[in-house]
Amino acid sequence: MSVKTGPQRYPGSSRANWYQDDFPGDPMEVNVVVLHTTEGPTLPGYGGGGSAPNLTAVPDFGAKRLRWFQHFDVEVSSRALQNLKGGVETNTLNVCQVELVGTCDPKTHRKWKKAGQEHIFWPEAPEWALEGVARFLSWMHEEHGVPLAGPKAWPAYPDSFGNGHKQRMSASKWSKFSGVCGHMHVPENEHGDPGAIDFTDILRRARADLDLDEPPAQPAPSRPKIPAFPGRKFFGEGAINDHVLKLGKQLVKRGFGDHYKVGPGRTWGEADRLNVRDFQKSRPELRGDADGFPGPLTWKLLFS
Incomplete structure (x- = not known):
């Protein structure tokens, strides 16, 4: 069992909704x-604390700041992640969880905006x-050593739901990960929050707050x-x-080879068509033309 280290309460946070005594x-x-x-x-009720994170950040629009509510100590496991029995440890591994009040869903955003709901x-x-x-x-970096780094992929909701952009970590990668990530990156979970939050800008601001140099830029992969x-x-x-074989191999590489019983080949068949159709259905640009026969746009999206 780990021993808690460092300060456990975020300065200025409220304990008006404290759940650690009950959970x-x-x-x-x-x-x-x-x-x-x-x-x-x-601010959610979290079922009385049964599904609460460590902290919640609530926007104060009048003061233009975030008000923080702490529900558990920083180094006590909270309860906002799916954590399957006998599976990968998520809530209880090494994770401080933060809920940001608001939405990452463009549809919800439009609905609230139309209704005049400040958010x-x-x-x-x-x-x-x-x-x-x-x-x-x-x-968190200064007091608990959490690296100011994290995944590069922060896809927009709803594509981030499930594992639409392959952003979710495997069990082995999760067990080795340290840094900052989103609900969308955690194994055993399906949620797509916080969507396309500007993670690069947040890290830049955090580093500036500590007067840390920016990490050297990595050359963009060709x-x-x-x-x-x-x-x-x-x-x-x-x-x-050979074009049929090349297409089939790319479908398998992109995870759309379910209809092949053996594998792709040089002869066009129904399995090829069904796999192409599945890929087309996965892309909003192609859903209106998901007939299973590749055209220029299907080809471009499949190989890009």
Whole structure:
């Protein structure tokens, strides 16, 4: 069992909604912060604490700042993640969880905006809100050593739900991870929050708060050249050619090879068509033309 180290209460946070006495968690030495969005405009009740994080950040629009409510000590396991029995440890591993009041869902954002409901749409959060999150992360870095780093992929909701952009960590990667991530990155979980929050800007602000130098920029990886679309005539009944094999291999690589019993080959068949159709259905640009036969756009999206 881990021993708690460092300060356990975020300075200035309220304990008006303290749940640790009713739901005692496990002590742990934190090296990860997980960011959530509440998908509601006010401080949640969390079922009396049964599904609460360590802290919740509530926007104060009049003062243009975040008000923090602490529900558990920083290094006591909270309860806002899916944690399957006998599976990967999530809540109880090494994680301080933070809920950001507001939404990451564009549909919810439009609905609230139309209804005149004041709220934060976190992908377009105001500077004062991003600054508030950054100050918390800089405190976690300084007091608990949580690295100011995290995943590069923060896809927009709803594509972030499930594992639409392959952003979710495997069990082994999660067990080795330290830094800051979103609910969308945690294994055993399906939620897509906090969506396309400006993670790069938040880390930049957190580092500036501590007068830390920015890490050296990594050279952008070169993108593989997209092969030219050979033409529709190569993908139809009776077609036998290398383009069919190349297509099939790419479908398998992208996770759309479920209909192959053995594997892709040079002969076009129904399995190829069904796999292409599944890929087309997964892309909003192609859903209106998901007939299973590749065209220039299907080809470009599949190989990009």
